[in-house]
Amino acid sequence: MRALVADGRGGVEIRDVDEPRPERTEALVAVSAVSLNPFEVRSLGSAKENWRPGSDVSGLVMTPAADGSGPPEGAGVVALGRGGGWAERAAVPTEHMALMPEGLDPGRAATLPVAGLTALRALHAGCLMPDHRVLITGASGGVGRFAVQLAAHDGADVTAVVRKAERGADLERLGAARIAVGMPSGEFDVILESAGGTSLAAALGIVARRGTVVSFGNSSKEPTTFEAGSFFSKGGARLYAFSLFPELERLGTGAHDLAHLAAMAAGGHLDTSIDLDVSWHEAGDAIEALLARRVVGKAILRID
Ligand SMILES: NC(=O)c1ccc[n+]([C@@H]2O[C@H](COP(=O)([O-])OP(=O)(O)OC[C@H]3O[C@@H](n4cnc5c(N)ncnc54)[C@H](OP(=O)(O)O)[C@@H]3O)[C@@H](O)[C@H]2O)c1
Structure with a gap:
């Protein structure tokens, strides 16, 4: 599969990488959209080649978690991962995953996890x-x-x-x-x-x-x-x-909180403030725009 990886020179490139191998508590998600956060784009500056960023993902469950937790196959989800999300597929813990409410665009949903x-x-x-x-x-x-x-x-x-x-x-x-x-x-x-x-x-x-x-x-x-x-x-x-x-680990509210935010966004009670909405093929320009503070609000990439 393809993923955005650090090129070792401060940028990213789409490269072929190994398929994710989910833990028992993780679902395999076909990623539709991701959002970019400051710690990810800043980390690229010093990242080793092939580092795989990406915490905020939305998409469809391809394989549910082996322990039976989380949404079933085919469900639309929004989730907070621990890296590697800027990719066609990602393994994401179900403890930080919520069902996508009807009518919520995957790009808008992807802004919710970290921010x-x-x-x-x-x-x-x-x-x-x-x-x-x-x-x-x-x-x-x-x-x-x-x-x-x-x-x-x-x-x-x-x-x-x-x-x-x-x-x-x-x-x-x-x-x-x-x-x-x-x-x-x-x-x-x-x-x-x-x-x-x-x-x-x-x-x-x-x-x-x-x-x-x-x-x-x-x-x-x-x-x-x-x-x-x-x-x-x-x-x-x-x-x-x-x-x-650490806050979510202590409270154990990740999935519940994400469902709450997604319901608010779907119901028109939470503006996701997307200022930059582009294909992941334009990730380099998006990252540059974020670092130059030309983005006001959130930037998302569509995995197309
Ligand atoms: N602790 C955590 O778990 C956690 C989680 C998420 C985020 N964060 C941190 O929280 C911060 C905000 O995240 P974000 O996603 O909202 O980032 P963001 O979208 O890049 O927004 C950064 C905000 O900080 C302002 N800012 C930038 N440089 C500043 C400066 N020198 N003095 C005063 N204000 C400045 C920006 O103002 P302008 O619009 O004028 O540039 C903007 O309002 C970041 O530092 C991020 O790393 C921490």
Whole structure:
């Protein structure tokens, strides 16, 4: 079969590779679409030749898992894999797999696993309540756009933080009460923080008493120096270290969460914010566009 593999020079190529050999807990999926995430495209820069990226997949079950778990043969699915998904076929754990609801385009579904689950679980880690004041950094990105919508859907008052106003032009339509260019002043019960550096430092100063800063990214790649006094004076405030796979392993909610997100998307309650939708034969250009920050939202590849 064919797969996108690292060419060892920072890019990818479609090459012939061995067929996947699923574990007992994995289904073999004929992949229809995949989405691209920052850690995958960044990793290509230093990846050895033949490394196989790809966590977000949607497609059809060819062979169900041998242990009897997960959807049956022929079912449309969306799933979070552990790599190797940018391919014609992939072995994917059923614990992170959900049935595709009727009417949901496979490309839209493929945006949900990493970005959607991160947004959903990070809000949960922040103990989101309907009346909470929520601040979301990186709001113009894939995770940020899902987080804005999910928090607003749950009744929170959402402030979306962007670097440039034009990249957040549609965030009010997605549910943000206001857009802030750069970190605002104020007080917030839940802060989803993925920019790192000075943004994380500012978050620790504007979190409310008993509020939570959920740190899940460092897009700025900068270290953080923060004023300890302005943080500990917010008695009971917490800094939560969020990493998707350990979070899902601990909670065991991957399949359930994906089904929930897919149902929301199919029902028109979750915009998948696809900005780039191309064939996997154009993966090189798509990756370049992501790295150059020309994509606002999600990029997907159709395995055609
Ligand atoms: N811990 C986990 O399990 C986990 C899971 C998923 C993602 N992540 C991380 O979460 C972050 C967001 O993921 P994503 O998929 O949403 O990425 P994305 O679609 O590339 O979006 C990145 C966001 O960060 C902003 N940004 C980039 N550089 C910045 C900087 N120097 N200062 C402030 N903001 C900056 C971007 O703003 P512009 O639009 O202006 O460029 C955009 O809003 C990434 O760092 C990713 O690696 C972590």
